[in-house]
Amino acid sequence: MIKVEHLSKQFDGVAVLKDVTTEIKTGEVVSIIGPSGTGKSTFLRCLNLLETPSGGSILIDGVDILDKKTDVAGIRQKMNMVFQSFNLFSHLSVLDNLTIGPVRLKGTNKAAARQKAMDLLRLVGLAEKAGNFPDELSGGQKQRVAIARCLAMEPQIILFDEPTSALDPTMVSEVLSVIRRLAREGMTMAIVTHEMDFARDVSNRVLYMDEGIIYEEGPPEQIFENPQREKTRAFIHRIRSYSCRIASPDYDLYAMNAEIEAFCEKQILPKKTRDSLLLLIEELLQLYTPYLSGITLDLSIAYSEKSGRLEVVSESAGEKINPLAGERLADDDFSLAIIRNLTESMDYQWQGGKNRLQFALKK
Numbered sequence: 001m002i003k004v005e006h007l008s009k010q011f012d013g014v015a016v017l018k019d020v021t022t023e024i025k026t027g028e029v030v031s032i033i034g035p036s037g038t039g040k041s042t043f044l045r046c047l048n049l050l051e052t053p054s055g056g057s058i059l060i061d062g063v064d065i066l067d068k069k070t071d072v073a074g075i076r077q078k079m080n081m082v083f084q085s086f087n088l089f090s091h092l093s094v095l096d097n098l099t100i101g102p103v104r105l106k107g108t109n110k111a112a113a114r115q116k117a118m119d120l121l122r123l124v125g126l127a128e129k130a131g132n133f134p135d136e137l138s139g140g141q142k143q144r145v146a147i148a149r150c151l152a153m154e155p156q157i158i159l160f161d162e163p164t165s166a167l168d169p170t171m172v173s174e175v176l177s178v179i180r181r182l183a184r185e186g187m188t189m190a191i192v193t194h195e196m197d198f199a200r201d202v203s204n205r206v207l208y209m210d211e212g213i214i215y216e217e218g219p220p221e222q223i224f225e226n227p228q229r230e231k232t233r234a235f236i237h238r239i240r241s242y243s244c245r246i247a248s249p250d251y252d253l254y255a256m257n258a259e260i261e262a263f264c265e266k267q268i269l270p271k272k273t274r275d276s277l278l279l280l281i282e283e284l285l286q287l288y289t290p291y292l293s294g295i296t297l298d299l300s301i302a303y304s305e306k307s308g309r310l311e312v313v314s315e316s317a318g319e320k321i322n323p324l325a326g327e328r329l330a331d332d333d334f335s336l337a338i339i340r341n342l343t344e345s346m347d348y349q350w351q352g353g354k355n356r357l358q359f360a361l362k363k
C-alpha cells in the first residue's frame with residue numbers, strides 16, 4: 001500500500017531522516033519506536049506531507065505522492081492522522097467536529113454525516129458526549145473523539161503520532177483500547193508510540209528508529225524478545241551505561257570512583273549494589289596492575305533498568321591478556337576470590353584482537 005524509498009528530510013541543513021526505506025501493507029499495524037528526537041514523528045509527518053521530504057520517494061498504491069501534481073488534500077484523507085495534542089476544533093461540538101470534514105471536504109450530505117458520526121461516537125464509547133464541547137471532556141475522551149473524527153473521513157490508513165503522550169496515565173488505556181479494537185477490525189495503522197507493551201501486542205511489525213534511519217525492523221517477538229542489533233537491545237532493555245578509559249598506571253582512581261558513584265545515584269541503585277560494584281572494579285584493577293603500564297583499558301558498566309542486571313566489561317587491545325588466569329596470578333589470589341564472590345558470571349574472550357572480560361554482578 002505504502003512504499004517508502006530512501007526518504008530523507010533536513011531541517012536547516014540538519015539531516016533528521018537520513019535514508020528510510022520501508023513498506024506498509026494493507027491491514028498491517030506498524031509501530032514505530034525509538035529514542036526521542038530520532039525522527040519518528042518527522043517520518044510520519046512526511047508520509048502525509050505535513051512535512052515536505054528533502055529526497056526519496058513515497059508511493060501509495062504505486063503513485064508517487066511527491067509528484068508536484070499530487071492532490072495533497074486527497075492524500076491526507078487517505079492517510080488521516082491522529083495527533084498527540086488532539087487538534088479538535090474547540091468552538092465546535094463533538095458531533096460537529098466529526099461532521100465538518102465529511103460535509104466540507106467530501107461533500108457528504110449533513111444527515112448521512114451525522115448518522116455516521118453517531119455510529120463512530122458509539123464505537124469509541126462517547127455517543128453521550130455528542131452535544132458537548134471539547135473543553136468539557138477529559139484528555140482521554142478528547143483523544144477518542146479525535147480518533148472518531150479521523151475515522152469519519154474513511155481513511156485507508158491511520159497515522160498515530162504519539163496518541164497517548166499528552167494524557168494522564170489513568171487515561172492511556174481507554175485510548176489504547178480503542179486503537180486495539182481498530183487493529184482487530186483490520187484497520188491499517190502506523191503508530192509512533194512510547195508505550196512498549198502496547199506496541200508489542202498490537203503490531204504486526206515494529207520499526208526501531210535511531211538517528212534518522214530504521215535501525216532494525218521485524219515482528220514484535222524479534223524486536224522485544226530477541227533484538228538482533230546492539231542499539232535496539234540497549235533501548236529495549238533500557239540499558240544505561242558508563243564508560244571510562246584507563247591509559248596508565250597513574251590513573252585517577254578517586255575521580256573514576258566518584259563518576260561511578262554518580263552513575264549509580266542517577267540509576268537509583270541501592271547502596272549495597274553500588275558498594276559491590278565499586279569493590280568489583282577495585283579488585284579487577286588490582287588484577288590488571290601488572291599490565292597497566294603496557295595497555296589501555298576500556299571499562300564500561302551497563303545497567304538494564306528492565307531486568308536490573310548490572311554488567312561490567314573491560315577491554316584491552318594488544319597482547320593476549322587474561323588477568324583472571326594469567327601467570328602472574330597466585331593460585332589463592334585474594335582479589336579473584338572477592339570477584340568470584342561478587343559476581344554470578346564471568347567470562348573471558350579474545351575477540352577481534354581484543355581481550356574482553358565480562359562480569360555480571362550478583363543481585
Ligand SMILES: Nc1ncnc2c1ncn2[C@@H]1O[C@H](COP(=O)(O)OP(=O)(O)OP(=O)(O)O)[C@@H](O)[C@H]1O
Pocket residue numbers: 011012016034035036037038039040041042043
Ligand atoms: N519543523 C521543524 N523544524 C526544525 N527542526 C525540527 C522540526 N521538526 C522536528 N525537528 C527536529 O527534528 C528532530 C526529530 O524530531 P522528531 O519529532 O521527528 O523526533 P521523534 O523521534 O518523534 O522524537 P520524540 O519521541 O521525542 O517525539 C528533533 O531534533 C527536532 O527538534
